[in-house]
Amino acid sequence: MCVVGAGLAGAALAWRLAGARSADVEICLAVDSPDPRDASRASGGLVRAFEIDPWHRGNAERSLAELLSDPLLRKWAGYRRAGSTYILDTGRPGHRAALAAARAMSGVRVAGAADLAADGWRGLPEHAFAVCEPDAGYLSPHDLRTALITDFAARRGATLLGPVAGLERTRSGGPWRVRTVGDGPRECDVVVLATGAWTPALLRRHGWETAELTTKAIQYTQVRVAGRRPTPFVDETSGLYGRPDEDGVMLLGVPTESWGVDPDRLHAEPGLTDRAVRLAAERLPELLPGDRLRTVVAADCYGERAGLALEPVAAAGGGMFTFSAGSGGSAKTALAASAQAAHDLLRG
Ligand SMILES: Cc1cc2nc3c(=O)[nH]c(=O)nc-3n(C[C@H](O)[C@H](O)[C@H](O)COP(=O)(O)OP(=O)(O)OC[C@H]3O[C@@H](n4cnc5c(N)ncnc54)[C@H](O)[C@@H]3O)c2cc1C
Incomplete structure (x- = not known):
């Protein structure tokens, strides 16, 4: 499986997959740049359990509960309790x-x-x-994703360097070939585009445009x-x-x-x-x-339903997903949303 994009969404998903993987699943994470100028870098990082939308609220509650119960995650994220x-x-x-x-x-x-x-x-x-x-407060999404990527690599997850420049099938119905600018091509059965605000244009370039993003x-x-x-x-x-x-x-x-x-x-x-x-x-x-x-x-990136969730890219014909619609609020839901997405991917 290849997760493309190492914002908070992609980093958290790759980390979950590497932590939960069965022996026969290899995970790689395509990292665009060592110093990305993305939403996770800019984010205000407010986290709380309450949200207006019930589904979003469930993810926010679960994410905050995990953060508050895990001193290592709090340290990685530089969590500040501020109410x-x-x-x-x-x-x-x-x-x-x-x-x-x-x-x-x-x-x-x-x-x-x-x-x-x-x-x-x-x-x-x-x-x-x-x-x-x-008990709510704020964290640094950038620090958290940096720590998650480091831990992912320590769990022998492979990191591909450079932006993904090509995504194509090796043959009809076969695996995907992921080409990055900095590393050689990789063949993957599953590709997840965690490319945030770059996702709609990336889908458009491949002819997989969706109206939802x-x-x-x-x-x-x-x-x-x-x-x-x-x-x-x-x-x-x-x-x-x-x-x-x-x-x-x-x-x-x-x-x-x-x-x-x-x-x-x-x-x-x-x-x-x-x-x-x-x-x-x-x-x-x-x-x-x-x-x-x-x-x-x-x-x-904004989706029809507010918040991060794994969505199949129907037009790509299988094995291609997005995990991108942070909708301006996924610093507070990324932990729970990535746990759910990893579970759904590994369950097949
Ligand atoms: C200004 C601002 C303030 C915010 N404040 C809050 C807040 O207070 N609380 C809250 O909960 N949320 C907040 N958010 C929302 C939250 O930060 C985002 O939802 C979250 O960071 C999105 O993470 P992401 O990984 O989906 O996207 P990003 O962080 O944008 O990451 C996408 C990554 O994909 C990479 N990429 C793109 N194309 C390619 C390619 N072809 N190959 C490889 N990599 C690629 C990009 O370089 C980038 O690193 C804020 C967002 C912004 C912009």
């Missing part, structure tokens, strides 16, 4: 049901307007409720702040999200509307930073935002 405040707009479809589900989750507290005001929040609509998780830009800005910093948060009533960074700095962002972008040609939109800073000043008046230090923009 999480997820503010729902219960006037919107799905949010009321998600709030009811949150009340049944362990380690979770639901907060109303008065609690949020005590935490420094202002100007929230009456129907805003927050799902608070003290697209890309979207994600942007945040490091902003120096003089005042009280909140726990990592998502405010669904305004779109604002953020988390504390190094001392006196916050990451602040709002969603972009840049769909279908080329991940190699992205530009920061100053208007989004203006909006994020303005909203932060309104919603969190004690934050006192100042200088903007650096804006980060990167793309992720």
